[in-house]
Amino acid sequence: MSTVLSPGHLRSEYLKLRTLRLPALLLAAGTIFSAAIGVGGVLMQKTGATVGVTEAARAVTAPMWFLAAVVAILASAGEFQHHTMRTTLLSTPGRTNVLISKAIAMAGYGAALTLLGMAASTAAVLVTAQIDGVTLDAGGAAAWSGVAGGVLAGALIAVLASALGMLARGTALALTALLLWYFVGEALLPVVLREPGIGDWTPTGVATTLVDPAAHQVSTILASGLALIGYAVVFTSAAAWMFLHRDPD
């Protein structure tokens, strides 16, 4: 039997992120990087071209997701690597509570990082376009729902990465798995399976669909959302099983 999840557990996980430099540094770096992409996106336009405000926001989602995944892995696998999981379990012996509060904290971080990146890129586009005299297109409701989709995807990808870290129990192994999958696996999978469409259903593929709803049917968007939730649930369940059945070290 484990005790009920309390706000204290969430506050503890939040403090774990807040009291280390890396999450804040990546948050700042991601914001600056996103602003730079926004500025670059406007400056590279030909004279008389129109820049979509939401396009600028959506353009930075993939790098923000990647940064969120890195932080989530370091936060979860790092607990095993630095043996802080021992003190975590001494203060929160209910392992399910540890897992849930960590997932919520990571989802919050992933969503915040993606949102901040999108906001920085959008702000940079607005300012640069004003200075450069570039015409802006505010975009329709579908385009703005893509922004919301991007934030949701950021949260879910962070949860997924956190689960990966809990499974690997080592930052080097988990980060290597992330890098291999992100830069090699996702590109290789459609080739190996001789199924070009499969790329749309990988974690990054479904997340990208969520960011660009105008280009897809509603059923595809819903299926993509469910698929991304499914990936997060499957990985978190596997991590939970391992966490509940294996001693921390």
Next chain:
Amino acid sequence: MATIMIDRITKRYGPMRAVDDLSFTLEAGSITGFVGANGAGKSTTLRMLLGLTQPTSGTARIDGRRYAELPHPARVVGALIDPDVFHPRRRGRDALRVLAAANGIPDRRVEEVLELVDLTAAADRRVNGYSMGMRQRLALAAALLGDPPTVVLDEPANGLDPMGVRWLRTLLRDLADQGRTVLVSSHQLAELAQTVDDVVVIDHGRLVASGPMRDLVSQGAATSLEELFLDLIQNGHS
């Protein structure tokens, strides 16, 4: 009511029994030394008591409950199992705030325990800049965060200088005098003999002897805890 009760606990790793049908009970208001050679099963027993390792069979209870069932464990049991359980890049004060938050302990208590272990001046330094002794004191501060009635310490004197060892001895006596139950695992028998009231001796995961230290020493031919321990182990009492 017994504070700590270990009841026929066994931990098997494959064919090896790290702890074998071990039982003992500790009463409140005493310091008990948990003694055994390297690999005797002391740390495994403490980890099972603290819910970090699942026993193969048997139960370990604190105030009648398994550790995992305690609503606010830090307020019931303070545990020091290893000084290297803090993120090296986190500041000492922040490491304690993280633990305090999980148990609803206010930040002012963090300052109190930092003061108690004499780490206030170093509280804003990152843990990777701490000496072994400082990390040990930080771990001790973490154990005392919830002002718990029961304290479980695994090798708490490791890394402490002679002044630190004396300070620890006084602290443990103060804790026991306040009516708390203190369980201390250690190899340093001469040091332990100056601190503890009772001893639990284990070998190869099995209970060899338990009871008031003075009684156990006087019953045998031994003149000290160290002699008693060596006599029990070498004469194959296990």
